[in-house]
Each structure stands twice: as C-alpha cells, then as structure tokens.
Amino acid sequence: MSRAFVKEGDGSLDPLPDLPVSPHPNHVTPTGLAALQQRLRDTQTRLAALKARPDRLDKLPEAAAERDIRYLESRLRSAILIDPATLPTTEVAFGHIVTVADDEGREHRFQITGEDEADATAGRITPQSPLARALIGASVGDVVKWRKPSGSVDLEILAIEQP
The missing domain is CATH 1.10.287 (Helix Hairpins)
Known part of the structure; x- marks a missing residue:
C-alpha cells in the first residue's frame, strides 16, 4: 500500500481558520x-x-x-x-433605546448596539443596519424612512431613552 498521501503527525490539528472580523469600527x-x-x-x-x-x-x-x-x-x-448614559437624548445615537410608531400605529422599541451584542429578536440592532442608519440623528417627533427590501416604512420617533 502506498503511503504517499497519508499525513503522519503528532495528533494535533492545524489551527482552525479565524472567524471573520467586521471591517466596521x-x-x-x-x-x-x-x-x-x-x-x-x-x-x-x-x-x-x-x-x-x-x-x-x-x-x-x-x-x-x-x-x-x-x-x-x-x-x-x-x-x-461608548457609554450612552453620557449622550444627550435630544437625538438618536449609539446605545440609545428608541421607541417608534409605524404606518399602522404599532409601537416598536430598538436599541442601537455593537455588532457582538446585536440581536434583532430582542430589538438590538447594529449601527450599520438600514434601520439604525435611518434612526441615528433623528429627534422625537421626526418621521424617518426605513428602506426595507419589501418597501419603505415611515417611522415616527416617539421617545429616545438611555438604557
């Protein structure tokens, strides 16, 4: 039997490839x-x-x-x-919790968080998401346009809170 293609080693594995790291801050x-x-x-x-x-x-x-x-x-x-407790709540910024109302009057709450703590099912979104990009910089009373693949949704900013 030829042993040309059999790798002999010490039983250890080569390191697994690194997990991808986001290019964003x-x-x-x-x-x-x-x-x-x-x-x-x-x-x-x-x-x-x-x-x-x-x-x-x-x-x-x-x-x-x-x-x-x-x-x-x-x-x-x-x-x-970035500690959101140090940021004013006059406009939406990283870390803030934002309450919005959609076109049908339903209220939703989102917090803009870092990528590693984001969880859409819990309402935690990354700053790079289309929703966060629409919200950042907006103030209470503003209506922002959230561009989704299924179409745009207007959201009215109802409240901006610190966590």
Whole structure:
C-alpha cells in the first residue's frame, strides 16, 4: 500500500481558520463590553476543561475554543467604548433605546448596539443596519424612512431613552 498521501503527525490539528472580523469600527456599550469579557472568560474556562480531559483523541473542540478565544481577544482589543448614559437624548445615537410608531400605529422599541451584542429578536440592532442608519440623528417627533427590501416604512420617533 502506498503511503504517499497519508499525513503522519503528532495528533494535533492545524489551527482552525479565524472567524471573520467586521471591517466596521467596533463600538460597544458598557453592557456589550462586559458580555465580551465574560464570553472570553467562559471560553478560556471551557478550553482548560477540554485540555484536562483524560481522553483527548478529539481535538476539534479545543481548536474551536482556541479560535473563539482569538476572535474574542481581537474584538476586545478593537473595542471602542461608548457609554450612552453620557449622550444627550435630544437625538438618536449609539446605545440609545428608541421607541417608534409605524404606518399602522404599532409601537416598536430598538436599541442601537455593537455588532457582538446585536440581536434583532430582542430589538438590538447594529449601527450599520438600514434601520439604525435611518434612526441615528433623528429627534422625537421626526418621521424617518426605513428602506426595507419589501418597501419603505415611515417611522415616527416617539421617545429616545438611555438604557
């Protein structure tokens, strides 16, 4: 049997490719920064537990944890902390919670957060999203146009709050 294409090694894996990092500035709220720090601690703890296993034949979980640690450390190094509590609520800015009414009078609340803490189902959106771009700079009483793939929606700004 030919061994020409068999890779012999020490049982370790090559590092997994790094997770993609956004080209946008990494603005974070205090909550987002704390969450990133906690995720890093949790991942470091998980990696230590993986390395302490008596049977370490499957090294893929360790490689994944190491990759995640590289990503989190990169995000923490590039973090630009913005505390929305220091910003006036006269116009929508990063970190603010915005209450809007749509064309049908239904109210919605959104918070403009960093990419790592964004969660559309919880109403946390990134500054790069079309909705956030429509809201940023608007004041209470303004009507902004949110351009969606399904068409534009007019939103009236009802309230701007600090978290």
